[in-house]
Every structure is written in structure tokens, then in C-alpha cells.
Amino acid sequence: SQQGEEDPQALSIQEGENATMNCSYKTSINNLQWYRQNSGRGLVHLILIRSNEREKHSGRLRVTLDTSKKSSSLLITASRAADTASYFCATDAGPGGGADGLTFGKGTHLIIQP
Amino acid sequence: DVKVTQSSRYLVKRTGEKVFLECVQDMDHENMFWYRQDPGLGLRLIYFSYDVKMKEKGDIPEGYSVSREKKERFSLILESASTNQTSMYLCASSLVSDFYEQYFGPGTRLTVT
Numbered sequence: 001s002q003q004g005e006e007d008p009q010a011l012s013i014q015e016g017e018n019a020t021m022n023c024s025y026k027t028s029i030n031n032l033q034w035y036r037q038n039s040g041r042g043l044v045h046l047i048l049i050r051s052n053e054r055e056k057h058s059g060r061l062r063v064t065l066d067t068s069k070k071s072s073s074l075l076i077t078a079s080r081a082a083d084t085a086s087y088f089c090a091t092d093a094g095p096g097g098g099a100d101g102l103t104f105g106k107g108t109h110l111i112i113q114p
Numbered sequence: 115d116v117k118v119t120q121s122s123r124y125l126v127k128r129t130g131e132k133v134f135l136e137c138v139q140d141m142d143h144e145n146m147f148w149y150r151q152d153p154g155l156g157l158r159l160i161y162f163s164y165d166v167k168m169k170e171k172g173d174i175p176e177g178y179s180v181s182r183e184k185k186e187r188f189s190l191i192l193e194s195a196s197t198n199q200t201s202m203y204l205c206a207s208s209l210v211s212d213f214y215e216q217y218f219g220p221g222t223r224l225t226v227t
Contacts, residue, residue, distance in 0.1 A: 033216075040223070041221065042220045043157075044218070088157070100162065102214070103159075104149075107156060
């Protein structure tokens with residue numbers, strides 16, 4: 001079953017605006033990760049937030065985690081055309097933690113209009 | 115710079131053929147994974163391995179097998195390719211750590227006709 005579910009499925013904004021994507025999951029986690037995928041390519045790790053953290057920053061990225069609501073959000077500030085990609089959240093909810101692989105959501109497709 | 119490579123970017127095979135997808139990582143990672151990615155379904159785990167000659171089934175192992183004879187190489191095998199195995203196949207690797215950040219290859223887009 002799908003652990004993470006991103007919302008919205010697609011998002012189109014103007015360059016310079018902020019983009020917010022949400023992720024919900026179902027079971028307890030050790031950490032939650034966000035990945036980016038450019039069209040037809042592999043995934044690239046963006047940021048990881050541990051279950052005991054509430055907020056984390058990396059450059060123009062801000063991730064929040066609310067374990068009581070089993071949800072996370074990814075904020076990209078001052079968006080650029082190069083941010084156009086699909087964004088996935090991934091959780092390690094398996095019995096072996098991340099050693100069993102990550103469970104990915106279906107992704108949010110972000111389009112930045114110039 | 116960390117690197118995961120996959121043997122082919124695009125592959126076209128006929129139904130019933132045996133297909134080998136190769137993945138090599140140069141980071142000395144213990145864990146390696148094979149996923150398939152389909153529109154509307156996201157990434158789904160096929161098989162993973164946490165050591166040489168070790169393998170574990172993921173969520174959708176049916177129709178696939180794997181081989182890990184060397185630490186850096188993890189192969190996905192389609193014993194008899196079928197059209198429903200047309201997909202993007204992604205290989206990933208990770209260290210044994212608390213976080214298991216995964217490093218992905220560029221993907222192989224397989225078409226079975």
C-alpha cells in the first residue's frame with residue numbers, strides 16, 4: 001500500500017513565487033525524505049527530516065514534519081524555472097527501517113512558469 | 115562524486131525474451147534497490163539487497179529475479195518479459211546508517227513489445 005501521498009498532484013506557479021507541497025503518510029516513521037526528479041531522470045535526494053524534528057532548512061527549501069498528523073510539507077521559496085520537476089516524499093516505515101527500502105508517494109509535478 | 119550507473123537508458127525487448135538490467139555503484143554502499151516507476155503509481159520496490167548474495171523481495175517481485183555477486187553490482191532479471199513489464203526501472207543504493215538516504219541511477223526505460 002502507498003505510504004506517502006503528495007498533494008497536490010500538479011502545481012503551476014509563476015517564477016519567483018513560493019511553492020508548497022504536502023505529504024501524508026499512514027504509519028510511524030523514523031524519518032521522512034524529499035526527492036526531486038527531473039523529466040525522465042533518476043531521483044535526487046533533497047532533504048531529510050527525522051521524526052523528532054519539526055522543521056528543517058536547506059537553502060531555498062523548508063521542510064516541516066507533524067508526526068501527530070502524519071504529514072509533512074516542502075516549501076520552495078523564490079522558485080526558478082530550474083525547479084520544474086516532480087517532487088516525492090519517501091518514508092522508511094518498513095520493519096527494517098530504511099534498510100527495507102523507502103516507500104514513495106506518487107509525487108507532485110511542479111511547473112514554474114517564466 | 116557519488117555515482118550509480120545503469121547499463122542502458124532505453125531498451126526495447128520482445129515478449130518472452132530474458133532481460134538483464136545492470137546497476138553499478140561506486141560508493142561502497144551495502145544496500146541496493148530496484149524500483150519500477152509507472153504513471154499514477156509512483157515508485158514501487160521490486161527487490162533489494164543488503165549484502166553480497168543476499169536478496170529480499172519488495173512489494174512487487176513477481177516476474178523478476180535479482181543477482182548480487184559483487185558488492186557494487188546489482189542486476190535485475192526479467193526471466194520472460196511481458197508487455198506489463200514495460201516501465202521505467204530505477205536502481206538505487208544507500209549506506210547502512212540511521213537515514214538510508216538513497217542515491218539513484220538515471221533509470222532504464224524498458225519497452226516490451
